[in-house]
Amino acid sequence: IVMTQTPLSLPVTPGEPASISCRSSESLFDSDDGISYLDWYLQKPGQSPQLLIYTASYRASGVPERFSGSGSGTDFTLKISRVEAEDVGVYYCVQRIDFPPTFGQGTKLEIK
Amino acid sequence: QVQLVQSGAEVKKPGSSVKVSCKASGGTFGNYSVSWVRQAPGQGLEWMGGLIPLFHIDTYAQKFEGRVTFTADESTSTGYMEIIGLTSDDTAVYFCMRERGGLPDSWGQGTLVTVSS
Numbered sequence: 632i633v634m635t636q637t638p639l640s641l642p643v644t645p646g647e648p649a650s651i652s653c654r655s656s657e658s659l660f661d662s663d664d665g666i667s668y669l670d671w672y673l674q675k676p677g678q679s680p681q682l683l684i685y686t687a688s689y690r691a692s693g694v695p696e697r698f699s700g701s702g703s704g705t706d707f708t709l710k711i712s713r714v715e716a717e718d719v720g721v722y723y724c725v726q727r728i729d730f731p732p733t734f735g736q737g738t739k740l741e742i743k
Numbered sequence: 744q745v746q747l748v749q750s751g752a753e754v755k756k757p758g759s760s761v762k763v764s765c766k767a768s769g770g771t772f773g774n775y776s777v778s779w780v781r782q783a784p785g786q787g788l789e790w791m792g793g794l795i796p797l798f799h800i801d802t803y804a805q806k807f808e809g810r811v812t813f814t815a816d817e818s819t820s821t822g823y824m825e826i827i828g829l830t831s832d833d834t835a836v837y838f839c840m841r842e843r844g845g846l847p848d849s850w851g852q853g854t855l856v857t858v859s860s
Contacts, residue, residue, distance in 0.1 A: 670846065672788075678786065679850035680780075680836055721787060727845030731790040733806040 632657050632727050635715040636735035644743045653724035656730075658704045660726060668728035671700055671709045675720040683708060683722075686700075716742055734737045745770035747839055747851035760827040761856045765839030767820040767840050770797045775843050777815060777822030781835040782853075792824065793842070829858045 633656040643649045659667045682691040684700035687707055697712040711718060721737040733737040754795055765777060778793025788822040792803040796815035803811060808824075815822045837854045840847035 663778075668845070674788075679853055681850075682847065685846055723810065725845075730802060730845075731792065732787040732845045737787045 632659075632729050632733050633725055634726055634733050634735040635682050636722075636724055638737050639736060639738055641738055641740045642648055642743045643711075643714045643740060645716060647711050647717075651722055651724075651740075653702075653707045653709070655705045655707075657729070659707075659726050659728045660704050667703045667707070668726060669700075669702065669707050670721045670727065671698075671719050672725065673718070674723065675730045677719075680710050680723065700737050714740070714742070733738060745841055745849045747841060747849050749831075749837075749839055749851040749854045752855040752857070755849050755858065757830055757860055759829055760825060761829060762823055762825040763839075763856070764836050764838045765822040765824070765851050767822075770839060771820045772815070772822065774798070775841045775848070776802075777813070778840050778842050778847070779813070780798065780823045780840065781836045781840070786835075791824070793831065800832050804850055826856075829856075831858050834858045848854070 633640040635654045637652045667687040669687045673683050674680040683694050683698050688700045698722050699710050701708050721739050724735040725732050725739050746768050748766050754759050755761050776795045778792040779791040781789050782854050791807050794801040794813035796817050801813045814826045834857050839851040841849045
């Protein structure tokens with residue numbers, strides 16, 4: 632399954648919102664359990680990736696409420712309501728309905 | 744909270760092999776998988792596969808089958824990833840993670856493997 636993210640680069644002014652799109656080449660919706668198997672990660676410079684959102688819309692433990700995920704099927708969105716300086720890094724979407732999980736190319740968020 | 748600590752950076756010659764370790768502290772792998780993701784310099788993330796030590800079940804992304812082997816020592820809660828026949832394309836940071844259903848609950852810090860003559 633091919634994952635396509637847009638944009639690849641995202642300059643944002645602190646306090647402003649940001650949005651990243653992720654599209655999959657096949658549906659990530661499992662009709663047996665009603666779940667879309669799409670997750671979002673943030674990889675800060677020099678660090679391991681950290682989970683932000685799982686199954687499209689659930690925030691991982693400790694993730695600030697300014698992060699939200701939405702979408703189903705093949706189209707998904709990660710939104711940051713008000714960007715902070717600590718949000719810089721590369722954001723990845725990943726599908727795990729099929730093995731092996733595949734990642735998007737990444738979206739680099741930088742502060743203006 | 745389980746923490747994963749990986750072995751240090753490696754420099755290898757083309758054609759050789761490398762074995763990277765991933766030790767769990769503060770817990771065990773339990774019935775989780777020890778899985779591996781790699782990241783070439785300046786590139787994105789690539790899932791390689793993993794092993795459920797408890798059940799001795801391993802899975803490999805097709806790209807890595809036959810060249811990568813996942814093993815584990817349950818007595819020391821350590822997972823291993825070995826690659827043979829290294830080429831410059833294998834230069835990357837290798838991350839281990841403890842995961843279930845493709846959802847990790849902890850990551851290692853990453854191990855840089857450099858393949859150079």
